[in-house]
Amino acid sequence: MSFRPWILARLLLRFIGHSAISGISTARIILQRTPPPAGFVRLRFAPMSTTGAAVLGAMVTLTPGSSALVIDMERREILLHLLDIRSAEDNLAAIRHDFERDIVALFPEKKS
Secondary structure (H helix, E strand, O other), X not given: OOOOHHHHHHHHHHHHHHHHHHHHHXXXXXXXXXXXXXXXXXXXXXXXXXXXXXXXXXXXXHOOOEEEEEEEOOOOEEEEEEOOHHHHHHHHHHHHHHHHHHHHHHOOOOOO
C-alpha cells in the first residue's frame, strides 16, 4: 500500500477535534462537586501492526480524560482508564470512528 498523506492529515484533524471536545469534557469533570465514577475498560481494535497499536494507544493517552495502560496484541485490546466510566461505550465508539480506520490504513497488520 502506498503512503497517502491525506489519510495522515485527516487523522491529525480528527485527533485535534477529539482532543478539544475531550478537553472540555475533562474540565467539566474536574469542576464538578461530585465527579463521576472513573474506571477501566477494554478497547478491542481492528487488525493492525504493533506500530499502529502503539500510535492508537498514544493518541488515546494524549486525549484528555483517557489513558492507555496496556496494549495486548494477541487479544487486540487496549486496557484504558477513563475519567467518566458512564460514557464508556460512547468513548470507545468515538475512538474507533475517529482513529481506527485511518491508523489501520497507515499501519496495516503485517502478514507472516
